[in-house]
Amino acid sequence: MEIAQTISLKRFGLEYHYLEDGHDLFKLVDLFNSVKDIDHPVVLHIHTIKGKGLAYAEKNREAWHAGGPFHVEDGSPRFTSGSNDMTVFNSIKTLLDNNEKAIVLNAGTPMGLGFTQDVLQEYVDRGQFIDVGIAEENMVAMSSGIAKNGGTAVFGTYAPFLQRTYDQLSHDLCLNDNPAVMLVLSPGVYGMNSNTHIALCDIQMFAHIPNLIYLAPTTKEEYEQMFKYATTQKDHPVGIRIPASFVSSGIKDETDYSVLKNKVEIQGEKFAIFAVGCMLGFAKKVAEKIKEEIGIQITVINPRFLTGLDIELLEKLKKNHTHILTLEDGELVSGYGQNIASYYGDSDIKVKNYGISKAFHTDYDPNELLVQNGMSVENLFQYIQENI
Template sequence: MYIEKIQSPANLKQLDLKALKVVADETRKAVLNRVSKHGGHVGPNLGFVEATVALHYVFNTPTDKLVFDVSHQSYPHKVLTGRVSGFLGDMEAMDAVSGYSSPTECPEYDNFEVGHTSTSVSLATGLQKARDIRGTKENIVVVIGDGSLSGGEAFEGMDEASELGTGIIIIVNDNEMSIAENHGGIYKNLRALRESKGTCEHNWFKAWGFEYKYLEEGNDVEKLIEVFRSVKDTDKPTIVHIHTEKGHGFAPAVENKEAWHYSMPFNVENGSSLEGPEHESYDQLLSDWMLQEMKKDKTLIAVTSGTPTAAGFTAEKRKQAGKQHVDVGIAEEQAAAMVSGMAKGGLRPVWTVVSTFLQRAYDQIAQDLCINSNPAVINVTGGGVLWMNDITHICLFDIPMLCSIPNLIYLAPTTCEEYFAMLRWAILQDKKPIAIRIPTNGVNHTTEAVDAAYGYEPKYKMVHRGSKVAIIAAGSFYQKGENVVRLLADKGIDATLINPRYLNAVDADTLDSLMTDHQLVVTLEDGCKDGGFGERIASYYGPTEMKVLVGGVKKDLYDRFDLQQLLSDNRLLDEQIVEDVMRSL
């Protein structure tokens, strides 16, 4: 096996073309070995194997700088830069290798922590400027997929690269896909360029001042080497547009590109899942509910931003929704402003977005949506400790972020029934933008009645009135609050249990009512406690004698954390919370 002996790209340069093709085959098998056992991004990595071999063969990394976008195609790069054990080793070895570009893991070859999209060109222009000022000669090489071109920062980066006017090589990996299909006007030109083999009259890249080369055979090592050699050491901003096949070399991933963008562990022989039976999920429930409501209300519009299945809108459901589903591509800023305009125009938009990706649209939510008080709905999915855990994808900051924006109500349902009641109310009301944090701790049902209407001023729900200790447990941590109350009962404490429902503001009446017979309030929230929901309550009680224990996760950048360890480190295990209550009393 070649790849077991390759410790750096320098080893590649000693091989002939025939051996390089074997390296590509071995690299693809190594990637499949990892993702089938460990899970990960399948299609993007398989499609970029040959290009990675060619890049490291032609360019002199790490002297030449290679910058990946999103990192969904960085696995082959890792195989060839001394991390093959993360693909052929045991599970511990695989766990040691991130699924994303990471200089903390490999500072020599990974230039940036990258997991969010459309950032590569902008990052690379900084390296470009630094090289130009220092007077050195290294190549700056960017790898960006066609899907990432829909993000606004990609436009800004290319604008600056063209303005700088010096050597930068941008590899556009065009596999005709984002996570799902591409959306946006630029893709009409990409299609025209593919169909004309790069010769059509209108060329978006040339119009921006780039030198341009096209390669149809983007999975051919020999031709990739040829085109990369032709641009190496260029002194001009240059685009190399290569047409690749997402999932190349693995039939299931080629046949169903969207489903195989990312996968949990699977049987590599036939692609069958190794996971257990599917459980009830909010994405499926949401899309089914939306499709049903759309039939009755043509103004109800489902909006997604590059991740339609986060809202349950699979290809078949997107087809059913027709014009009542809009995917803006990887462009959360556009989504935030667009739903504001939709609401202003008399539609009822519901934008579903993953917590970590919502961060890109802070200003648009504040400026374009909330200042204008347009009644759009934002579904925030994945928020908290129970979803993704890579450093670039942690979902701990949506509560402090959204709750800092005036005129936005942020609701935290605790059960399926409460979620859909809040969603229906948010869609039908016409006064304010409403965000709803979809629970991440599974679909919990209740037989208790839930409110159908929610006002614009916060009103907490007193689920059980006790004394001495009050547990205020929000959203996905509500069931944890229930557990804590039960454990306290075993110790003779009849604790109050409150479902706050509103994350953005305090219910002064409820908090004041606790002053008469409580001495301790415990807040529990599934996210960063710094600037969060609990600190707001602690601040309210500041001038009083009420003690407050704020339960949440300490502000930090966590990478591939172990859930139980993270909860333990932050005193969020049920037993730890009870211990802290008893100690405080």
């Protein structure tokens, strides 16, 4: 490999050095000293072993890709967090076990889809699971080709990493209108919270691309039906916004997602709240407080579709509503809510949009960030009370 790398890089006019034992500090110091005074480009290729010195980390490198404080003795976490929900994994496993043309593609994060080392190899051997490494661009382009040739292609990774492959999503997948399925893991305020790993703009990135259908489930049951629709239709690429954790309604969803239609969760009057994804439960709490303290039943709507508008519903709301509120756990600017505001722009209905401010937020508490951006039950209650 070193010879091939050397030849390739020298063709670019680069000096190349390879160090096999990247854990040898003396060799590292010697290598850095040898190049510290250079006056031209140089590439240092240093080989290291992930988890070096901790047997359990060396053995299970993927599980130790990232994590919090742990007990050195056995590697057990000092704190427990996150969800062990297997909803996404179960849906994918069922698809692979029942559709020999189905293939799942991932970019170096198979555990995010539930494919841990103990179950992954079976599907790799079958040719039904391809991990392209940290190369999201390759993942999307390959998925598009598989879908074009009759395969059922599903690709997914954590939401922040999909920004790397915007070009392939737009040109390779959506321009060709190939029916691959994109699973966007942990988007929004409840996803990752480091400024280099935030996904507060997934709606802005995906919802405006022609041909792409971008769906936002609010429950486990909605996700399962959306996944079934996405992996059986052959008309368009479909993206599903996977929440950081699922809630269950206990009621099977039998919606026909080939038809763009929002769901009215609570029918009321005067005020209507459009609540994207995980914000639906929050909107219902606001509606409950309004009914208890003011005696008015307001409307709560689950958009489900983040691409396109349910024009029939928007027109119907004009008959007995004066105000529309929109809630989303992503960035406010150019988000879903502003599409609603644009539609009602020349009407008598007043629209108030709520979302996250435009900034590289980092190390934040999700609930606190929502409150800072006006999304608390008390704040929305007060707004509605003042505008009744």
